[in-house]
Amino acid sequence: MCAAAGVHDVGRQTMHGEPRAASAPQEHGTHPGGDPGAHSGHAGHGAPAGHGHADHAAVFRDRFVVALVLAVPVVGFSAMTGMLLGYAPPAWSAWIPPVLGTVILFWPGWPFLSGAVAEIRARRPGMMLLIGMAVGVAWVASLLSSLGVGGLDFWWELALLVVIMLLGHWLEMRALGQASGALDALAALLPDTAERVGADGTVGTVAPADLTVGDVVLVRSGARVPADGTVVDGAAEVDESMITGESRPVPRGTGDRVVAGTVATDSALRVRVDAVGEDTALSGIRRLVENAQGSRSRAQALADRAAALLFWFAAGAGVLTFGAWTLLGDTAQAVTRTVTVLVIACPHALGLAIPLVIAISTARAARSGVLVTDRLALERTRTVDTVLFDKTGTLTTGSPRVVGTAGAADTLALAAAVEADSEHPLARAVVAAADGRAVPAAHGFRSHTGRGVSATVDGRPVAVGGPALLRERGLDVPAGLTGDVHRWGDDGATVLYVVAGADPGEVVGALAVADAVRPESRAAVDALHARGVRVVMITGDARPVAEAVARDLGVDEVVAEVLPEGKDEAVARLRGRGAVVAMVGDGVNDAPALARADVGIAIGAGTDVAVASAGVVLASSDPRGVLSVIALSRAGYRKMLQNLWWAAGYNLVSVPLAAGVLAPVGFVLPPAVGALLMSLSTVVVALNAQLLRRVELRPDRLVS
Numbered sequence: 001m002c003a004a005a006g007v008h009d010v011g012r013q014t015m016h017g018e019p020r021a022a023s024a025p026q027e028h029g030t031h032p033g034g035d036p037g038a039h040s041g042h043a044g045h046g047a048p049a050g051h052g053h054a055d056h057a058a059v060f061r062d063r064f065v066v067a068l069v070l071a072v073p074v075v076g077f078s079a080m081t082g083m084l085l086g087y088a089p090p091a092w093s094a095w096i097p098p099v100l101g102t103v104i105l106f107w108p109g110w111p112f113l114s115g116a117v118a119e120i121r122a123r124r125p126g127m128m129l130l131i132g133m134a135v136g137v138a139w140v141a142s143l144l145s146s147l148g149v150g151g152l153d154f155w156w157e158l159a160l161l162v163v164i165m166l167l168g169h170w171l172e173m174r175a176l177g178q179a180s181g182a183l184d185a186l187a188a189l190l191p192d193t194a195e196r197v198g199a200d201g202t203v204g205t206v207a208p209a210d211l212t213v214g215d216v217v218l219v220r221s222g223a224r225v226p227a228d229g230t231v232v233d234g235a236a237e238v239d240e241s242m243i244t245g246e247s248r249p250v251p252r253g254t255g256d257r258v259v260a261g262t263v264a265t266d267s268a269l270r271v272r273v274d275a276v277g278e279d280t281a282l283s284g285i286r287r288l289v290e291n292a293q294g295s296r297s298r299a300q301a302l303a304d305r306a307a308a309l310l311f312w313f314a315a316g317a318g319v320l321t322f323g324a325w326t327l328l329g330d331t332a333q334a335v336t337r338t339v340t341v342l343v344i345a346c347p348h349a350l351g352l353a354i355p356l357v358i359a360i361s362t363a364r365a366a367r368s369g370v371l372v373t374d375r376l377a378l379e380r381t382r383t384v385d386t387v388l389f390d391k392t393g394t395l396t397t398g399s400p401r402v403v404g405t406a407g408a409a410d411t412l413a414l415a416a417a418v419e420a421d422s423e424h425p426l427a428r429a430v431v432a433a434a435d436g437r438a439v440p441a442a443h444g445f446r447s448h449t450g451r452g453v454s455a456t457v458d459g460r461p462v463a464v465g466g467p468a469l470l471r472e473r474g475l476d477v478p479a480g481l482t483g484d485v486h487r488w489g490d491d492g493a494t495v496l497y498v499v500a501g502a503d504p505g506e507v508v509g510a511l512a513v514a515d516a517v518r519p520e521s522r523a524a525v526d527a528l529h530a531r532g533v534r535v536v537m538i539t540g541d542a543r544p545v546a547e548a549v550a551r552d553l554g555v556d557e558v559v560a561e562v563l564p565e566g567k568d569e570a571v572a573r574l575r576g577r578g579a580v581v582a583m584v585g586d587g588v589n590d591a592p593a594l595a596r597a598d599v600g601i602a603i604g605a606g607t608d609v610a611v612a613s614a615g616v617v618l619a620s621s622d623p624r625g626v627l628s629v630i631a632l633s634r635a636g637y638r639k640m641l642q643n644l645w646w647a648a649g650y651n652l653v654s655v656p657l658a659a660g661v662l663a664p665v666g667f668v669l670p671p672a673v674g675a676l677l678m679s680l681s682t683v684v685v686a687l688n689a690q691l692l693r694r695v696e697l698r699p700d701r702l703v704s
Contacts, residue, residue: 067159080154081156101159112128137339194227216272229271230257236264238250313651324659341658382637397621399515403514408509417455418454422445442457490548496511535557567590575598603618628697632695639691646681
């Protein structure tokens with residue numbers, strides 16, 4: 001018999017999706033520590049250490065709201081605002097901007113100061129130091145002005161700078177919100193209780209954590225195995241897809257091993273516990289996920305790199321400005337020009353360039369059924385050159401379907417009549433295929449574990465089952481069916497035989513049942529090829545099944561018959577060849593691979609583990625959604641670069657003007673005008689980011 005026929009002895013197979021795991025949460029450049037500002041990297045500044053991104057977002061949201069409320073009177077009563085808008089603030093309001101501006105800086109704006117100190121200590125200047133320098137210099141200059149020393153009133157600019165930077169960080173942290181329940185979801189595969197069999201044969205309910213090696217547990221039909229062990233009594237088909245990825249349940253009887261989290265589908269088992277706790281296979285997958293998460297290199301945001309360069313640019317410009325004006329003998333102008341340079345060196349646009357794109361990208365994606373839980377994963381997707389698809393539940397539907405019939409004209413009707421009272425997935429597939437046909441009534445339904453089912457139809461016995469049914473009855477496949485049976489076997493389909501008549505009866509027909517390929521999968525593979533992306537399929541299924549699907553879809557490479565660690569190794573192998581890999585899956589056993597890949601993409605209809613761990617989640621089961629992710633990533637990256645160039649370009653022009661390079665020809669950029677231009681640059685960045693809403697993300701249009 002062919003390889004496919006060998007697995008037919010199982011009698012029944014679940015063929016629901018192989019579990020896939022999820023991409024582990026990505027690192028975002030934050031460092032643990034008690035200081036709210038003791039983080040390096042743009043995303044994590046000011047958020048209490050040890051909290052998730054949702055907590056960080058709440059912290060920045062609260063600080064933003066406080067700063068915004070306090071900034072309104074600061075701006076309204078600022079002398080510079082009055083000068084720009086042509087009104088004079090009342091005399092009694094003179095100390096409102098200094099008092100509230102100081103509160104804004106040292107309360108909601110504190111993360112920027114502490115973050116600046118942290119970057120100085122780490123000798124890694126970036127966004128925090130650039131912001132801290134601007135607000136610090138603005139505060140000192142404005143305070144001296146309020147005390148009657150100098151005339152540089154930057155209270156309104158200080159307030160708006162803190163407000164806008166907090167808004168940017170809030171938007172970014174909210175977009176970064178990463179579901180971190182992957183490992184908890186793995187633990188949730190274990191049952192809440194276990195039925196332990198005592199020495200006297202009595203059964204008592206205990207927690208799985210209370211089990212010890214040597215205990216015997218009762219696993220009822222439909223229940224999960226609470227710990228790894230060996231079957232000591234009973235026989236059942238066990239759904240191991242969450243561990244092995246095999247889409248078909250496998251027969252397990254006395255002496256066979258079973259693992260925690262798997263399901264006895266059709267009968268009860270008694271299992272002697274061999275491993276508990278950290279020694280179980282499920283815990284092994286958990287460790288693989290943790291290791292893959294921890295192996296990720298730290299990625300630095302584009303805005304941080306730009307901020308580091310701009311810091312040195314601003315610092316150098318400030319030193320040159322002060323030195324040049326001092327040499328010219330104008331100390332007052334030297335101070336004024338230097339302070340102006342340092343204050344406007346941190347443009348609002350830079351603080352919002354990345355967060356605005358992230359916020360709009362994630363919102364735009366969500367409306368298109370793409371949920372972004374890790375913005376770094378979204379950014380990396382633009383460079384992906386290899387997409388690794390899991391098979392069952394991703395490229396295929398994960399549920400069986402009748403794909404062929406042979407023999408007597410009433411073969412399908414007879415099979416549906418017998419299978420009508422069965423809840424097995426293959427039975428449901430047969431009944432569904434006969435929908436709309438005249439199906440006779442059946443009586444005396446019986447299930448024969450590992451062999452098939454039988455009933456009486458129109459007064460004659462009829463049985464439906466796999467090769468084991470034929471072996472039990474001593475029957476051979478009729479010559480008229482062998483061609484179809486061999487072809488179905490080569491394609492990886494499950495073959496069910498219909499036997500009519502008293503035992504042993506005669507084979508009157510056969511059915512082929514297979515996991516159906518999603519119609520969208522072909523379009524997805526073709527579209528990826530058109531974009532120069534290589535497509536690889538990986539599965540725990542048997543190789544004949546995998547190769548049949550691969551031929552149908554035209555994928556470039558097939559990796560079959562692999563366990564979770566094998567999928568993880570396959571990703572590592574591809575990356576070792578220099579490929580930038582996106583892993584697409586929907587089940588627990590994909591967890592290590594999704595975590596190891598450059599980008600983990602979970603099918604939303606998959607398991608909680610996959611959805612919780614992936615950097616990107618497709619809300620639907622349409623594999624063409626990968627094209628939407630790639631399109632969004634490339635468009636978002638273009639906008640980020642455009643915004644950063646605008647923000648940096650503003651500095652390259654405004655800083656020299658503020659320093660007074662055109663003073664010899666009679667032009668010096670007034671501080672108020674420089675501050676106003678800085679605010680206007682934010683408007684340009686915001687409008688440019690809004691253009692992302694026009695990006696086409698509909699999968700059906702991306703494949704055309």
